[in-house]
Amino acid sequence: MKRRAYLGTLGVAGMGGLAGCLGDLPVVGNSETALGEPEQSRGNPSHPIHGDEFPTFTLPDPHAGREVSLEEFEGERAYLLTFIYTSCTDECGVLTNLLGLVQEDAVEEGYEDDVALLAMTFDPETDSPEALQEYGEQYGVDYEAENWHFLRPETEEEAMELLNEEIGVPAQIGNGDDHDEEAHDDHDNHDDGSHDDGHADHDEDAEHDDDHGDDEDDGHDHGDGEDDDHDHDDHDQEIHYYIVFLVNEQGIVERSYPNVTDDREENRPQAIIDDVRTVVE
Template identity: 45%
Template structure:
């Protein structure tokens, strides 16, 4: 089966096998039961890491996996005013990318960005900051303006001045959907049903769990370093975003791509406690690939 056609209808076939429709989704509806190793890919000979074991049957993943060439994308970074093209990274630096929206109701998107932040911190400590870029691509440009993304970046503890962190923002939702769904195969589903939206946001800010740096979940402390600042640099514990009348279902995915533009690791179900990859392993993988 072509990975580009798998989960082509998340709202019908794919979502039926997932735990709930509202909010961010931890699990991908793959078949095959036992984990299977990706033993080859078209460009597997250009990888640094060994072949990866993925949940289920890797041939049924819609997004690129080990040994695939990551699709070339060019997306504006509203914080720097430049357009970031992954083709410019080829031969120069590795990159790690995840997909999010700032109005995420259940803490999943902050947890995805936490993994990028930990790689950014390790890169600064180990001296490979110039060898890797960290990319967060929003699929909600209607609400995720440049100002919102900048504030969100500070809240998540990202070093926006390091030169290797980029928030990517397509101009419209239609462009974001085509880019994320069709070109990359990272499935999203916009939910506008009032009952489902209300269910997704029920208890947000009260019982929502957030992941800390050690991988544990803490309902009270979003980040262990106390990151969370308003435009004046003061701590801000409030969620000021207007969640509006829609939310998203989406796969929780992080992808690591080497300097040749080849996928070294796709981390699906990355937030799944049983089947996800630890933050420490993700950091180690990124360091190995970037320093190669």
């Protein structure tokens, strides 16, 4: 499905014609960030949030045929980063589509060299280079812009270590009962009771739930036996936290956007594009 077909899901129309220009956007941050502190603080998440340094890593981009390191963007460009797997068609499609909308706006507004769009699979056993290539074509990824990278760890173990331990984002695919429980317990250690599902820690950076609306749930699949409609036969246990990070060219987190697949957040895509414009200015 092409990315424009997802505009209805996101509750947005006409994203290609955003009003204003880069020069109209105020810079309201501090010496390290262009964006100011989020209005709401919800606990102490284990993943990086506004003002934190994002952990660097290096992963293969099978389409580009090379290793991509986050360090190569420092001093050069900001980036948006999210985590997907190709057989997660609905929510992961929204995440991919969101990055695609930013890519479209970057091309239209002339800042395509100032932002990178990064989508990391955490199911490399299924997501072969060919599968990722087909997935990108399905969602209309513009590879010619040379700012999009599908990142593919060599193994699921490497992906889980990177997400759960280094970045602090819970994720699990497969029959990882012990890992599921460990990931939930580790993340719940920061719970301040702000969310109704035991994942309050995810958001000081409810952040853009933060500036653009309150969210009561955490926007990810649950690994607690409450299956949703998006699990598939090959993945009996699943944790997926639907989050996007916006990191500036100094490697500092400007925003972590949780719950981005929640269709109640009608203005979320435009708000994120506005943030990206401000950061790259």
